[in-house]
Amino acid sequence: MLENLETALFYILLMTCTLCMLFYWIWLGTKKELVGRLATYLTILAVLVNTAAIILRMITSGHPPLSNGYEFLLTFCLGIMAVYLFAEFRYKLRSLGAFVMPIPCLLLMFIIMSMGPEERIAQAVPPALKSQWLTFHVITAMFAYGAFAVSFGLGIMYLLKASQEDNQNKLSPQGIVARFPSLEILDELAYKVVGFAFPLLTLCIITGAIWANYAWGTYWSWDPKETWSLITWIIYAGYLHARLMYGWKGRRAAWLAVFGFAAVLFTFFGVNYFLPGLHSYA
Amino acid sequence: MVENSKGLSDQLWRVFSSMKLGLALLGIIALVAGIGTLIPQADMNPEKAKAVGQLWQTLGFTHLYNTIWFRLLLGLLCINLIVCSIQRLRGIYHRTFKLTPPAKLVQVPHKNRLEVLGEPAPLQAALLEVLKQKGYRVTLSDLSDTWSFIAIKHRLGNWGSVITHLSFVVLVIGALLGSVLGFKGYFMENAGNTIPIQEIQLSKGTVSETFSVRINSAEDRILPDGERDNWYTDLSILENGQEVARKTLSVNHPFMYKGITFYQASYSDGARFTADMNGKKIPVVLQDQVQSYFQAPGTDLYLVTMADPNSSAQKPSVLYQVYKGNGADPIQSGKLTSGQTIDVQGSYKLTLEGLVGFTGLQVKKDPGVAVIWLGCVLLLGGLLLAFYWQPVVISGILQSENGNQGTLTLGVFSGKVTVSTHEALEHLVSSITKKLR
Ligand code: HEM
Numbered sequence: 001m002l003e004n005l006e007t008a009l010f011y012i013l014l015m016t017c018t019l020c021m022l023f024y025w026i027w028l029g030t031k032k033e034l035v036g037r038l039a040t041y042l043t044i045l046a047v048l049v050n051t052a053a054i055i056l057r058m059i060t061s062g063h064p065p066l067s068n069g070y071e072f073l074l075t076f077c078l079g080i081m082a083v084y085l086f087a088e089f090r091y092k093l094r095s096l097g098a099f100v101m102p103i104p105c106l107l108l109m110f111i112i113m114s115m116g117p118e119e120r121i122a123q124a125v126p127p128a129l130k131s132q133w134l135t136f137h138v139i140t141a142m143f144a145y146g147a148f149a150v151s152f153g154l155g156i157m158y159l160l161k162a163s164q165e166d167n168q169n170k171l172s173p174q175g176i177v178a179r180f181p182s183l184e185i186l187d188e189l190a191y192k193v194v195g196f197a198f199p200l201l202t203l204c205i206i207t208g209a210i211w212a213n214y215a216w217g218t219y220w221s222w223d224p225k226e227t228w229s230l231i232t233w234i235i236y237a238g239y240l241h242a243r244l245m246y247g248w249k250g251r252r253a254a255w256l257a258v259f260g261f262a263a264v265l266f267t268f269f270g271v272n273y274f275l276p277g278l279h280s281y282a
Numbered sequence: 283m284v285e286n287s288k289g290l291s292d293q294l295w296r297v298f299s300s301m302k303l304g305l306a307l308l309g310i311i312a313l314v315a316g317i318g319t320l321i322p323q324a325d326m327n328p329e330k331a332k333a334v335g336q337l338w339q340t341l342g343f344t345h346l347y348n349t350i351w352f353r354l355l356l357g358l359l360c361i362n363l364i365v366c367s368i369q370r371l372r373g374i375y376h377r378t379f380k381l382t383p384p385a386k387l388v389q390v391p392h393k394n395r396l397e398v399l400g401e402p403a404p405l406q407a408a409l410l411e412v413l414k415q416k417g418y419r420v421t422l423s424d425l426s427d428t429w430s431f432i433a434i435k436h437r438l439g440n441w442g443s444v445i446t447h448l449s450f451v452v453l454v455i456g457a458l459l460g461s462v463l464g465f466k467g468y469f470m471e472n473a474g475n476t477i478p479i480q481e482i483q484l485s486k487g488t489v490s491e492t493f494s495v496r497i498n499s500a501e502d503r504i505l506p507d508g509e510r511d512n513w514y515t516d517l518s519i520l521e522n523g524q525e526v527a528r529k530t531l532s533v534n535h536p537f538m539y540k541g542i543t544f545y546q547a548s549y550s551d552g553a554r555f556t557a558d559m560n561g562k563k564i565p566v567v568l569q570d571q572v573q574s575y576f577q578a579p580g581t582d583l584y585l586v587t588m589a590d591p592n593s594s595a596q597k598p599s600v601l602y603q604v605y606k607g608n609g610a611d612p613i614q615s616g617k618l619t620s621g622q623t624i625d626v627q628g629s630y631k632l633t634l635e636g637l638v639g640f641t642g643l644q645v646k647k648d649p650g651v652a653v654i655w656l657g658c659v660l661l662l663g664g665l666l667l668a669f670y671w672q673p674v675v676i677s678g679i680l681q682s683e684n685g686n687q688g689t690l691t692l693g694v695f696s697g698k699v700t701v702s703t704h705e706a707l708e709h710l711v712s713s714i715t716k717k718l719r
Contacts, residue, residue, distance in 0.1 A: 130512070131534045188701050199665035206658045214534050217466070217545040217646040219654060220457075222347045223326065224319040234312040241305055243698060271319075 002060050003121075009053040010074075014108045016046040017077075021105050024097035028176050036094050043085055043097065046104075050078040064135045070120040072268070073111055075138060077104035079146025083193075087150055091189060095180055099153035133211035140204035147197035148236075148264050154190040155257035158183060162251050187250055190257050191243060198236050205229055228267040235260045298365040307359045314355065318346035325485070360454050363447045370444065377675075378440045383423035383430040384677050391677070391693035394704050396711045400718050402429070402680055402688040408717035409678070409690065412710060418676070432677040442668025449660030456657055460650030465489055470642040472552055472567050473500045476520065479542070482645055489647075491540060494520040498528075500639030502549050513549040515641040541647055548642030551589045553600045558623075558631040569640045570600075581629050582607045590617060598637045672699070674706050 020042035027036040054065050054074055065071035084100045087093060111120070157180050164177045180186065208226070209219040220226060239256040242248035297303060321338070322330035324345045331344040342349035384390050398405065406429065413420050418433035465487025471477055476496040480489055498516040505511045512532040519527040519539050531537040536545045552569040557578060566576045568587045576585040584605040593599045599619040603612035604626055618624060623633040675695040682688035692711065696703040 185701055188699055191698060192702070195669040199662065199669055202662060202665055206662065209654075209658070211534075213651065214536060215545070216547065217536065217543060217644045219651065222315075222318065222323070227315050227319050231312045231316055234308050238305060238308060241301060245301060245305075 002056055006053055006056040006060065009049055009056065010108075010111075013046060013049045013053060013077075014105075014112070016042055016049060017081075017101065017105045017108055020046060020097070021101040024094070024101055028095055028098045028179075031179070039097060040085075040088065040094065043081060043088075043101070047078065047081045047085060050074065050081065054078060063130070064138050066134060066138050068119065070111055070115055072138075073107050075142045076145055076268070077107050079142035079144075080104050080149040081146070083143060083146040083150050084153075087189070087193065093181065093189070096150070096153050096157065099156050100150055103149050103152070131211050131214060133207050133214070137204055137207040137211060140200045140207060144197045144200035144204055145264055147193050147200070148261050151190045151193040151197070151257045152261035154186055154193065155254040155261075158186045158190065158254040159251065159258070161186065162254070183250065187253060190254065191240075194236055194239055194257065194260075198233075198240065201229075201233055201236065205233060224271045225267065228263065228271050232260065232263040232267055235263050295365060298362050299369045300362075301366065304359065304362045304366065307355060307362060311352075311355050311359065314346060314352060317343070321346070323347070356454055360451045363451055367444050367447050374440050374444060378434075378437045378673075381421050381432045381434060381675070383421055383432045384679050385423065385425060385428065385430065387679055387681070387691060389677075390679055390691050391695050393693075394696050394700065394707055395691060395693045396707055398690045398692065398711055398714055398718075400688060400690070401686055402682050404718060405688055405690055405714075406680065408714045412713045412717060413676075416710065416713075418674075428679060428681070430677070430679040432675065434676075435674045436671045437673050439667050439671040439673040442664050442666070442671065445660055445664030446668060447664075449657050449664055452657035452660055453654060456650040456653030458650065459653055460648040461486070463487075464646065464648040464650065466648075467645045468547065468642065469645065470548070470550070470569070470640055471495075471497050472554075472569070472638045472640045473497050474638070475567075479645070487647070491542060492521075493526075493539075495544075495643075496520055496525075497641055500549065500641035502551070502639060513546050513641065515544075515546055515643065517544065517643075541649065543646050543648075545644040545646070546641065547644040550640040550642065552638050552640045553587055553598075554635040554638050556633045556635055557626075558633070559629070567638060578626070578630050581627075583627055583629055585626070585632070593637070598634075600634060600637070602632075674703060676707065676710065 020039050023035055023039035023042060026032075027039055054071075057065055057071060057074070061067065065075050080100065080103055084097065087096060161177050161180045161183055164175065165183070181189075205226075208229075212221070213219040235256065239253060239260060242256060243253050321334060321343050324331040331339075334344050338344065342351070346352055400408075409431070410420065413431075413433050416435065418435045419437065420431055420433045423430040465484055467482040467484040467486075467489070469477055469482040474497065476494050478494045479491050482489070496518045498518055499514075500516075501514045503511040503514060512534075514530055514532045516530045517528070517537065518525045527539050529537040531544060531546050533546045536543050538544075550569050552567060552574070555566040555568065555576075557564045557566050557576065559578060564579075566585075568574050568576060568585070570587060570589045574586070577583065578585070586603050586605070588601045588603075590599045590601050597619055599617055601617055602615060604614040605611075606613050606627075614627060616624070618632070618634045620634050620636055623631050626632050676692060677695070678690055678692040680688050680690045692707060694703045694707040
């Protein structure tokens with residue numbers, strides 16, 4: 001019964017997500033206030049539905065959402081949308097939605113295409129996963145990765161706008177991109193979002209280490225998942241420092257934000273699907 | 283000669299105080315770490331690692347994270363971080379505790395400036411009150427001819443990056459302590475057995491302690507709904523045969539004795555038998571795994587056993603197979619229930635006494651762990667200061683023409699974030715003008 005409700009919520013989430021992505025795109029093209037508002041409302045709805053789906057899953061399975069890739073992806077989507085919504089309200093930046101919302105959309109599509117129903121059902125967790133530290137681990141990962149997705153969107157916007165300003169004469173000044181905030185604001189926002197997420201990613205790695213020390217007696221064992229989260233961490237550390245060095249603001253920083261998010265995705269997908277791992281939990 | 287070496291150390295200092303070197307090192311470390319996830323590593327995947335080309339093995343690509351040159355990279359990064367931090371300490375100290383108010387208008391930051399007009403005295407009073415309200419620490423000028431100030435909020439945020447950098451050094455020291463002074467090992471024993479700590483199989487370090495470990499019981503507990511609850515081991519520590527500690531541990535609930543920690547890592551079922559060879563009774567304990575077998579003395583008969591899926595608590599049973607020599611197929615197999623005796627190839631008689639649990643315990647001594655947690659706390663604390671507690675520095679100077687009309691020029695120092703520091707300045711000014719009205 002509850003399981004069926006959860007499945008229904010998943011499809012509602014997918015639809016809401018797709019719709020609001022489309023509305024953000026239409027809004028970007030037309031600037032109709034009504035469409036933009038609808039897009040924002042739909043995002044709020046998507047966040048609610050996503051939260052409900054995760055809570056239902058936790059009730060039916062009795063543990064935090066980390067026993068398989070499906071549960072982790074749902075949490076990831078929630079993180080992205082929640083951080084995005086915050087950014088939209090805080091900085092009045094609706095155009096960002098057109099670049100961020102496709103990410104949860106694609107993730108949900110990925111679930112539909114690559115995971116059969118039997119891969120999505122709640123699974124028993126092995127004894128090693130029964131630890132409070134893992135709850136913190138998941139929560140910090142959710143917000144950190146969500147924020148990195150937002151900084152990715154900002155990076156893309158920066159690069160689009162910067163390349164348009166280079167060929168200014170070719171494009172009309174009324175173009176979509178011209179309505180983006182100024183390059184300086186985009187750059188600074190991306191920096192702030194990464195600055196918000198970096199301590200969280202650090203906390204995520206630390207709670208993972210504490211848990212591993214309880215479970216296996218080693219706080220760090222260089223397994224591919226750990227190593228790739230460290231690489232992600234180093235890329236973002238590079239991003240933060242690059243901005244402090246002369247000439248590394250702007251375009252190069254934006255590229256780093258894009259690369260950083262690619263590393264985030266690889267930490268999840270690449271490690272699970274391409275690399276032989278020790279523990280292949282989410 | 284002396285001058286020469288001074289020149290050299292200066293040069294070294296300059297090299298190591300460069301952030302470019304630091305970033306390059308970080309990049310190389312990330313790259314090397316990434317390569318390590320593509321090549322099979324010996325401690326995770328020993329068979330595949332052996333198949334990697336000999337040259338690569340010699341260069342250390344199959345145990346990348348333990349190689350000298352990977353450690354060298356970490357060491358260089360540490361030196362780099364220490365030098366960088368020392369270099370910056372003075373500046374940070376001054377920017378935090380020794381702020382000097384501007385003496386001239388040009389010293390007020392000009393990128394982000396606002397002006398307020400008003401009578402000097404009320405203006406000063408309003409400014410000071412608002413600054414205090416907003417949690418700024420204010421330093422006033424002691425020059426007689428101008429009135430100026432500098433104010434700072436969240437000043438400890440200045441220390442965030444130094445703490446972060448040094449925490450990395452602490453982490454590396456912790457890891458080093460663990461690998462020099464610690465050990466790591468593993469053993470798998472059945473309930474009822476005692477094993478001296480000196481005899482466990484080690485993958486790292488050496489054991490200097492001398493106590494023994496007795497496994498009182500090992501259990502695989504299943505919940506009523508069929509899910510696994512946990513694996514439990516009841517274990518005693520024996521010093522000279524005397525029990526000095528006893529504890530039940532399970533996955534995620536380790537047990538520590540004299541700095542040595544025992545972790546439940548795995549579990550396996552097994553069985554106890556008696557082999558009767560012409561009246562000579564030999565106790566046999568076998569684990570349900572291929573490597574565990576019994577070779578009856580004087581024969582080339584090998585006995586292995588497996589858990590019987592239909593075994594019950596009242597009438598435990600196992601499946602068994604007997605192999606002869608190097609033969610690939612068993613020459614005898616079947617099921618044995620508790621108390622039942624069978625004849626094995628006319629060589630001996632085998633009786634199942636009962637089932638027994640085997641517990642796999644990871645044993646570790648790592649005196650560096652406390653240092654690692656300290657490093658983690660510093661790292662996190664430093665990052666929180668750097669990003670969630672960013673200092674705001676506002677300074678200003680008041681100039682008046684004839685004593686009753688003055689211009690207060692305020693500027694905010696904007697390091698990495700221009701837009702939000704500007705917001706802080708605007709808030710300040712609007713509060714002041716509200717006060718003046
Ligand atoms: C181990 C990885 C490292 C981490 C996690 C790290 C972290 C940080 C953080 C969080 C900041 C503050 C950045 C900001 O407020 O935007 C910072 C600043 C800085 N870092 Fe690092 N860092 C690392 C390595 C290095 C290295 C290797 C160097 C070079 C020697 C270095 C040199 C600097 C410098 C010069 C600053 C400038 C601070 C300022 O101007 O406020 N860092 N670092």
